[in-house]
Amino acid sequence: MLDNIKKDFPVLNQIVNDEPLVYLDNAATTQKPLSVLSVLIDYYKTDNANVHRGVHTLAERATAKYEAAREKVRAFINAKSTKEVLFTRGTTTSLNWVTRFADQILSATDEIVISIMEHHSNIVPWQQVAEATGATLKFVYLKDGMLDMDDLRAKITDKTKFVSIAHVSNVLGVINPIKEIAEIAHTHGAYMVVDGAQSTPHMKVDVQELDADFFAFSGHKMMGPTGIGVLYGKEELLMQMNPVEFGGEMIDFVYESHSTWTELPWKFEAGTPNIAGAIALGAAIDYINSLGLDEIHQHERELIDYVMPKLLEIDGLTLYGPVDNAKRSGVIAFNLEGLHPHDVATALDMEGVAVRAGHHCAQPLLHYLDTPATARASFYVYNTKEDCDKLVEAILKTKEFFS
Numbered sequence: 001m002l003d004n005i006k007k008d009f010p011v012l013n014q015i016v017n018d019e020p021l022v023y024l025d026n027a028a029t030t031q032k033p034l035s036v037l038s039v040l041i042d043y044y045k046t047d048n049a050n051v052h053r054g055v056h057t058l059a060e061r062a063t064a065k066y067e068a069a070r071e072k073v074r075a076f077i078n079a080k081s082t083k084e085v086l087f088t089r090g091t092t093t094s095l096n097w098v099t100r101f102a103d104q105i106l107s108a109t110d111e112i113v114i115s116i117m118e119h120h121s122n123i124v125p126w127q128q129v130a131e132a133t134g135a136t137l138k139f140v141y142l143k144d145g146m147l148d149m150d151d152l153r154a155k156i157t158d159k160t161k162f163v164s165i166a167h168v169s170n171v172l173g174v175i176n177p178i179k180e181i182a183e184i185a186h187t188h189g190a191y192m193v194v195d196g197a198q199s200t201p202h203m204k205v206d207v208q209e210l211d212a213d214f215f216a217f218s219g220h221k222m223m224g225p226t227g228i229g230v231l232y233g234k235e236e237l238l239m240q241m242n243p244v245e246f247g248g249e250m251i252d253f254v255y256e257s258h259s260t261w262t263e264l265p266w267k268f269e270a271g272t273p274n275i276a277g278a279i280a281l282g283a284a285i286d287y288i289n290s291l292g293l294d295e296i297h298q299h300e301r302e303l304i305d306y307v308m309p310k311l312l313e314i315d316g317l318t319l320y321g322p323v324d325n326a327k328r329s330g331v332i333a334f335n336l337e338g339l340h341p342h343d344v345a346t347a348l349d350m351e352g353v354a355v356r357a358g359h360h361c362a363q364p365l366l367h368y369l370d371t372p373a374t375a376r377a378s379f380y381v382y383n384t385k386e387d388c389d390k391l392v393e394a395i396l397k398t399k400e401f402f403s
């Protein structure tokens with residue numbers, strides 16, 4: 001069934017450099033099915049109005065659809081309540097918001113633990129908090145292309161107040177044992193923050209099962225539009241957390257001298273939100289649910305199991321990440337001996353194969369891996385074994401061309 005879904009994605013049906021497009025840049029952003037595109041158009045064609053404030057029919061319809069999208073997100077990640085689901089611009093904004101909470105509670109004797117495989121959006125905001133509060137930022141390093149759990153256990157102590165780790169690395173592709181890490185964090189009284197940008201689109205996420213205190217993800221990496229994302233936070237923490245932005249929508253009363261805040265989740269959503277984006281994210285969730293997250297995960301597993309042995313056979317190809325494929329999601333970072341990854345990506349593009357090259361917003365990781373850049377192929381549910389074959393073929397052609 002999943003082999004037949006490319007037709008739902010108009011953008012995939014095109015010729016690039018005289019070759020049919022093989023889109024393998026899904027860790028950067030994913031393509032959108034027709035159902036998501038038509039929800040966007042329909043919203044602007046029939047319902048467009050500002051939310052929450054109006055009593056006219058369109059405003060009520062827009063509000064109902066916006067809040068229905070929040071409920072879809074709640075169910076998707078199994079949050080207890082829609083009060084725990086905040087719409088943001090994306091993972092970066094969500095993680096920045098968490099660090100505003102950290103600003104509120106950290107002091108100079110406290111510690112923050114993150115890992116060396118984090119995306120810049122889960123590093124830089126913590127550096128800022130550390131600078132502002134005097135808290136110490138500690139990194140957990142790797143073993144066999146995965147988080148070194150012994151190092152993690154050693155780094156998390158009673159001084160640790162926040163542990164913030166990616167569920168899935170956007171370079172190594174490794175799936176981190178968040179539930180286990182959250183248990184360790186909680187034993188020491190620390191909050192567990194999860195960067196779910198690369199997991200939420202690809203596997204079942206249950207924030208209660210993981211026992212995450214905060215969980216961040218982006219709509220555009222899961223077939224939704226850009227400019228919409230989510231921050232999940234446990235209700236009792238969001239109650240303690242100050243709003244990040246101030247203005248309309250988030251207030252209860254405004255006096256000349258001060259103001260009071262409205263209730264969750266709207267306390268955090270100042271100004272006119274990305275209404276169409278949220279509704280379209282809801283449509284993306286409907287589409288993902290119609291395929292089944294277990295089926296999506298299984299499909300990507302099969303692609304990885306199919307392509308990895310073929311890649312391993314290529315002489316001069318270095319692969320990064322876990323050796324055990326079972327620990328890997330659909331992200332494969334690689335380098336071809338003697339070639340700059342930008343040249344590799346350009347050569348692959350000439351074959352119609354879209355991959356990314358660069359530091360993937362993970363400079364500390366690449367420095368740790370002792371490489372300035374890598375190429376990266378990343379799969380999603382609409383990719384096929386033919387796409388895998390095309391990738392391998394294009395890499396072999398590239399090798400031949402440059403040799």
Ligand code: PMP
Binds near residue numbers: 028093
């Ligand atoms: N974390 C990870 C692991 C990511 O892969 C990305 C996107 N590349 C982000 C955070 C940031 O997501 P966004 O740009 O959508 O805010």
